[in-house]
Amino acid sequence: MKIVYQKSAGLTDVPLHYCPGCTHGIIHKLVAETLVEAGVLGRTVVVAPVGCAVFAYDYFNCDAQEAAHGRAPAVATGIKRVHPEAIVFTYQGDGDLASIGTAEIVHAAMRGENITVVFVNNAIYGMTGGQMAPTTLVGQSTTTSPQGRLRLGQGAPLHVCELLATIEAAAYIARVSVNTIPRLNGAKRALKRAFQMQIENKGFSLVEVLSTCPTNWGMSPTDALRWVEQTMVPVFPLGVYRDIEGGT
Amino acid sequence: MARELMKGNEAIAAAAIGAGCRYFFGYPITPQNEIPEYMARELPKVGGAYVQAESEVAAINMVYGAAGAGARVLTSSSSPGISLMQEGISYIAGAELPCVVVNVMRAGPGLGGVQPSQADYFQATKGGGHGDYHLIVLAPANLQEAVELTQLAFDLADKYRNPVMVLADGMIGQLMEPVELPPDRPAAELPAKDWATTGTDHSAGRRRIINSLYLYPDQLESHVRAIFRKYAEIERNEVRCELQACDDAEVVIVAYGTTARIARSAIAKCRGLGLRVGLLRPITLYPFPVAAFDPVVRTARAFLVVEMSMGQMVDDVRIAVAGRRPVSFYGRTGGIVPTANEMVKQVQLILEGRGA
Numbered sequence: 001m002k003i004v005y006q007k008s009a010g011l012t013d014v015p016l017h018y019c020p021g022c023t024h025g026i027i028h029k030l031v032a033e034t035l036v037e038a039g040v041l042g043r044t045v046v047v048a049p050v051g052c053a054v055f056a057y058d059y060f061n062c063d064a065q066e067a068a069h070g071r072a073p074a075v076a077t078g079i080k081r082v083h084p085e086a087i088v089f090t091y092q093g094d095g096d097l098a099s100i101g102t103a104e105i106v107h108a109a110m111r112g113e114n115i116t117v118v119f120v121n122n123a124i125y126g127m128t129g130g131q132m133a134p135t136t137l138v139g140q141s142t143t144t145s146p147q148g149r150l151r152l153g154q155g156a157p158l159h160v161c162e163l164l165a166t167i168e169a170a171a172y173i174a175r176v177s178v179n180t181i182p183r184l185n186g187a188k189r190a191l192k193r194a195f196q197m198q199i200e201n202k203g204f205s206l207v208e209v210l211s212t213c214p215t216n217w218g219m220s221p222t223d224a225l226r227w228v229e230q231t232m233v234p235v236f237p238l239g240v241y242r243d244i245e246g247g248t
Numbered sequence: 249m250a251r252e253l254m255k256g257n258e259a260i261a262a263a264a265i266g267a268g269c270r271y272f273f274g275y276p277i278t279p280q281n282e283i284p285e286y287m288a289r290e291l292p293k294v295g296g297a298y299v300q301a302e303s304e305v306a307a308i309n310m311v312y313g314a315a316g317a318g319a320r321v322l323t324s325s326s327s328p329g330i331s332l333m334q335e336g337i338s339y340i341a342g343a344e345l346p347c348v349v350v351n352v353m354r355a356g357p358g359l360g361g362v363q364p365s366q367a368d369y370f371q372a373t374k375g376g377g378h379g380d381y382h383l384i385v386l387a388p389a390n391l392q393e394a395v396e397l398t399q400l401a402f403d404l405a406d407k408y409r410n411p412v413m414v415l416a417d418g419m420i421g422q423l424m425e426p427v428e429l430p431p432d433r434p435a436a437e438l439p440a441k442d443w444a445t446t447g448t449d450h451s452a453g454r455r456r457i458i459n460s461l462y463l464y465p466d467q468l469e470s471h472v473r474a475i476f477r478k479y480a481e482i483e484r485n486e487v488r489c490e491l492q493a494c495d496d497a498e499v500v501i502v503a504y505g506t507t508a509r510i511a512r513s514a515i516a517k518c519r520g521l522g523l524r525v526g527l528l529r530p531i532t533l534y535p536f537p538v539a540a541f542d543p544v545v546r547t548a549r550a551f552l553v554v555e556m557s558m559g560q561m562v563d564d565v566r567i568a569v570a571g572r573r574p575v576s577f578y579g580r581t582g583g584i585v586p587t588a589n590e591m592v593k594q595v596q597l598i599l600e601g602r603g604a
Contacts, residue, residue, distance in 0.1 A: 041449075057457050063455055063456045064445065064459075065445055066460065068335055068339050071306070071309035074306040078309070078310035078312060079447075083446055083447050104306055
């Protein structure tokens with residue numbers, strides 16, 4: 001029998017716990033494939049976040065450390081300094097990275113820490129039940145912005161890629177999404193480039209992936225994919241925000 | 249090895265490198281800055297790495313990562329910075345990682361001041377962060393002991409896979425005196441770190457996962473109980489305490505660190521006055537030397553606890569003495585170091601039946 005498709009060796013056999021229609025599973029798959037294709041899975045350490053992806057240590061088929069909320073870039077720094085030959089990446093959501101962990105991500109980039117960050121932005125706190133995130137859109141209703149997020153007082157979304165792209169020691173910063181097949185292929189290319197930066201010791205790399213949260217957005221999975229395209233992408237433009245080698 | 253005149257903070261840093269520590273993550277705060285400065289200068293020479301973190305919060309999480317990756321790793325700070333590290337320390341204890349944290353205590357609460365203090369005793373010995381855990385807490389009273397306890401701290405951390413705190417104070421950190429650095433000590437008889445996330449291929453074996461998350465209560469209870477079986481072993485094996493002139497003492501001063509050092513002068517003065525006074529000096533604050541009190545309780549009339557705080561260790565002394573003898577307390581705080589004469593006065597009041 002000819003195998004036409006199989007799960008990446010970069011993932012374990014543990015069933016994913018994510019909600020139906022959530023794109024974390026797709027992002028896991030893309031990261032896992034990237035590690036296998038780059039030939040680095042056997043020397044990789046993942047740092048799992050607090051949030052929906054907290055069990056990432058059960059899913060990625062490599063060594064893993066579970067970090068406190070927001071601290072994954074600091075934990076990754078510790079691992080990478082001890083094992084510079086290892087490939088170290090963090091997998092973080094928008095509450096973890098863009099709120100409680102803002103200092104850690106900015107300073108890991110500032111130091112040019114040779115790690116890769118997979119930043120999953122779904123504009124809401126998923127695991128805790130749909131609270132407002134720093135990436136929540138203006139007017140978006142959440143359990144803690146029931147009237148819709150107010151520009152003044154609650155703020156407009158934090159643009160992490162744009163912010164980090166100003167940092168000199170950041171090697172590669174890109175925003176992608178996985179809501180259509182072409183976009184998904186683009187996401188894979190960005191992840192490959194980000195990990196390649198680390199493999200070549202070029203410094204800090206981050207790929208922001210716009211992701212869905214049908215459960216907390218109160219949408220069907222297909223509506224959620226459309227919402228990414230129609231509502232999120234205009235606010236969070238896709239593209240390469242920094243590439244020290246000038247590639248795209 | 250020859251004796252060398254060193255500052256306390258530098259001696260601690262040199263001792264750490266001698267013990268095989270190759271990684272330091274920290275953030276500047278007075279009065280411990282000579283430790284990170286020494287590490288920034290010396291670690292690159294021995295193939296290690298110094299990282300100045302963006303905060304103490306980040307520093308302790310870098311320690312978590314490095315410890316989980318199998319390294320001997322140190323951070324140091326002073327009281328307000330140690331407060332910021334409590335989250336990470338709880339995670340390190342929960343994930344059973346070995347590391348050493350030096351607290352060169354300064355006076356609080358709040359921003360407080362930069363002068364010596366012992367007011368972080370509760371934080372160090374009773375948890376500090378959230379959840380059921382202990383640090384092993386070592387309290388040096390002079391620089392030679394600071395060197396020895398720093399090195400011991402790394403071995404204890406590795407042996408028990410638990411964070412160890414060296415609880416010093418601004419006096420120990422800033423004082424200069426001759427110290428003899430012991431020869432470098434590789435951790436010879438310690439268990440291999442076969443749990444460390446080294447990023448090597450474990451496809452034939454188990455992946456290595458560093459974690460403190462247990463969502464099922466029965467699993468979490470088992471995990472915490474396993475950690476506490478370790479603490480029971482630590483309490484059996486690792487208690488350290490010094491008794492001085494307690495055999496015939498009517499009053500026994502209980503003090504640790506800088507305060508104990510001053511108590512020695514007070515005791516000499518008392519003996520000169522014909523007052524029979526001794527010293528019980530806990531070296532491990534956790535595990536607290538409870539059993540060491542039993543023989544002393546049988547011979548002494550009263551205990552006097554002296555601390556640079558409003559009274560923290562005195563609670564543990566009262567538990568150890570268990571009502572068998574009166575326990576008085578004398579404390580100075582805010583960065584004021586009690587003098588030997590003040591202690592003598594307190595002893596005299598106790599002997600006159602007017603102890604506090």
